[in-house]
Amino acid sequence: MAKQRKILVIEDDKSLRGAIVDVLRLKNFLPLEASNGQEGLGMALAEHPDLILLDLLMPVMNGMEALKKIRENEWGKNVPVIVLTVRSATDEKLIEDITSLRPAYYLIKSDWKIHDVVKKIDKILSGKE
Amino acid sequence: MIKKLFNNFVAIFIFCFFAMIGSVLAPIAVSAATNTLAQSKTNSQLEKVAPGELLPVSVKLSNFGGGVKVDVYIKYSITNNQGGEIYSTSDTVAVETTANFTKNLQVPSDIAAGTYIAKTSIIYQGQLTSASSQFTFIVENKILGVFQSDFFLYAGIAVAAGAVLIILTRLFIRRVRLTRFTPLDYRNVPADDRVFYEILSDSIMQMRNHVGDSAIIIAANIKGLNIDEKTGRVLGFTDNPSKVIANLVSEYEKQLGKKVSFSLLRDKIE
Numbered sequence: 001m002a003k004q005r006k007i008l009v010i011e012d013d014k015s016l017r018g019a020i021v022d023v024l025r026l027k028n029f030l031p032l033e034a035s036n037g038q039e040g041l042g043m044a045l046a047e048h049p050d051l052i053l054l055d056l057l058m059p060v061m062n063g064m065e066a067l068k069k070i071r072e073n074e075w076g077k078n079v080p081v082i083v084l085t086v087r088s089a090t091d092e093k094l095i096e097d098i099t100s101l102r103p104a105y106y107l108i109k110s111d112w113k114i115h116d117v118v119k120k121i122d123k124i125l126s127g128k129e
Numbered sequence: 130m131i132k133k134l135f136n137n138f139v140a141i142f143i144f145c146f147f148a149m150i151g152s153v154l155a156p157i158a159v160s161a162a163t164n165t166l167a168q169s170k171t172n173s174q175l176e177k178v179a180p181g182e183l184l185p186v187s188v189k190l191s192n193f194g195g196g197v198k199v200d201v202y203i204k205y206s207i208t209n210n211q212g213g214e215i216y217s218t219s220d221t222v223a224v225e226t227t228a229n230f231t232k233n234l235q236v237p238s239d240i241a242a243g244t245y246i247a248k249t250s251i252i253y254q255g256q257l258t259s260a261s262s263q264f265t266f267i268v269e270n271k272i273l274g275v276f277q278s279d280f281f282l283y284a285g286i287a288v289a290a291g292a293v294l295i296i297l298t299r300l301f302i303r304r305v306r307l308t309r310f311t312p313l314d315y316r317n318v319p320a321d322d323r324v325f326y327e328i329l330s331d332s333i334m335q336m337r338n339h340v341g342d343s344a345i346i347i348a349a350n351i352k353g354l355n356i357d358e359k360t361g362r363v364l365g366f367t368d369n370p371s372k373v374i375a376n377l378v379s380e381y382e383k384q385l386g387k388k389v390s391f392s393l394l395r396d397k398i399e
Contacts, residue, residue, distance in 0.1 A: 088388040090379040095371035098393070099324045108388040124394070 004030040005125055008049035010040030010066065011084070012058040016109075020053065023114045027122065037061030041069050048075055051121055054103070056085040064094070067101050080104045080124050084117060179271045181238035186247060190228040198225040201253045205234055208246050215240060242269050242277075313362050324393060325370035326363045329354065329377060331391040333361045336381050347384055351377050 007029045011017040017033055024031040032047055034040035038061040044052060052070070056063035063083065070076035081103040089095055089106060098106055104124055107117065178184050184207075192199055201224050206217040216237055222228055234247060245268055250261035272280040313334075315326040329348075333356065336344035345361045348354060353368025354377065366373045378389045 088378055088382055089391075090375050090382065092369065092371045092375045095328075095374045099328070099371065102324075102393055104394045105390065105392050107390045111388065111390055 004028060005051070006030045006032055006047060006049040007121060008032045008034065008040060008044055008047065008052045010034045010037065010044075010052065010058070010063065011055040012036055013055070020114055020117070023118050024121075027118055029118075029121070037063055037066030041066045044070055044076065044079075045073055049079070050125055052079060052081045053117070053121070054081055054083050056083060056087050064097050064101070067103065068097075071101055082107060082117065082120060082124075084109055084112070086110065177267045177269050177276050178236050179276065180236060180240045180242075180268060182236055183233040184236050184247060184266065186232045186234055186249060188228075188230055188232060188249060190222065190224045190251070192224045192226055196225060198223050199253050200224075201228075201251050203232075204250045204252075205232060206248045206250075207234060207236065208248060210244060210246075215245065236268060240268050243267070313360070315363070322370065325366070325374065327393065328374055328391050329356075329363045329366075329370075330361070332374070332377055332381070332389045333363070335389060335391070336385065336387065337361055339387060340385055344381070344385075347380050348377060351380060 007024050009017050009020050009024070009031055011020065011033075012035050014035070017035070021031040021033055032043055032049055034043050036058045040052070040054070040063075041061065043049075044066075054063045054067060063085070067081060067083075070079065070081070081101075082105045083098075083103045084107050086109050087094070088108065089098065105120060107120075186205065188203070190201060201222050202219060203222060204217065204219045207215045209215055216234065218234065220232065222230075232249075244265055246263050246265050248261060248263040269276045269278060271277065275283065313330050315323050315330065318326050333344055333348045336347075345356065345358055348356050348361065349358050351373060353366050353373045355364040355366065356362060357364055381387055381389055
């Protein structure tokens with residue numbers, strides 16, 4: 001039996017996080033959950049997930065801050081990250097962060113269905129993208 | 130004297146016998162003496178008629194009896210393949226030299242589809258044996274004014290043509306999509322700048338996918354951004370690239386009401 005891939009979902013919206021986790025389970029992934037950046041950072045460094053799904057606007061520690069710290073870690077330098085946010089990339093600083101921290105995707109929540117996001121996860125992990 | 134002459138020399142010939150359907154002629158050449166059985170030759174391409182329609186039969190009679198007028202009794206009939214008579218009618222025609230006319234036979238409206246025989250026989254005074262000629266025709270129902278077999282043929286052709294058209298259209302759309310929405314390759318751009326080119330390019334293509342070429346027009350008007358206005362390819366920027374991207378995304382949101390997602394996974398373009 002193939003090893004289940006760990007996906008860390010860092011999202012403060014409980015209902016959205018729950019929906020994503022449910023779909024990931026259905027697709028035979030092993031989902032991990034965190035409700036803010038700080039909790040997500042701790043879980044990422046402890047669990048070394050195969051991919052991180054990251055919201056940007058969160059309490060305690062925002063997503064971009066968490067991603068910076070993940071990238072500073074040796075393990076986290078190359079872990080694939082998908083940013084899933086409502087925030088449009090309309091400021092210069094955010095673009096600079098995105099280009100330096102290199103998430104695989106910057107996706108606007110309203111434009112994407114959970115199943116399509118999971119398809120992207122699947123493609124990234126199977127090396128098709 | 131006249132009667133003797135008549136008996137010995139008068140010959141009525143059904144000279145030519147046509148079945149006409151519309152403008153199509155199906156000739157059946159008949160040469161028949163009055164007291165001999167008709168010899169007939171029919172065209173192999175059978176004519177079609179629908180139940181209730183008229184079957185036009187062209188008749189030509191020639192009198193070789195020296196100009197003496199003769200009353201000829203003509204019987205028309207339609208029989209099925211078993212010889213059963215479905216319809217019959219008759220006329221009497223006076224023939225001095227020749228007579229040409231078309232007789233419309235009423236095909237019964239309750240006749241079953243199939244192959245039938247139209248037969249014309251002539252009898253004139255003193256003759257014991259009739260001369261006759263016949264031809265075969267097909268009775269076929271019509272659908273929307275077209276014979277059933279033709280209707281199915283045309284419908285088949287229309288369906289096949291429609292299917293071909295749909296396939297060609299889909300291929301064309303796919304080709305256009307591939308041409309327009311395949312990520313452009315920026316491997317020729319220095320690695321430090323490449324990510325900015327790719328984000329810009331991704332954003333333009335994504336918006337072009339949503340709203341068409343107006344996405345390119347908006348991009349072309351972003352200060353500091355230089356693009357190919359035909360393909361949307363990013364040619365370069367003269368301002369801080371992060372600022373250019375932020376301005377482009379802002380303009381799309383402002384003018385089109387859409388936020389922009391993008392991919393940074395472009396290293397694997399083959």
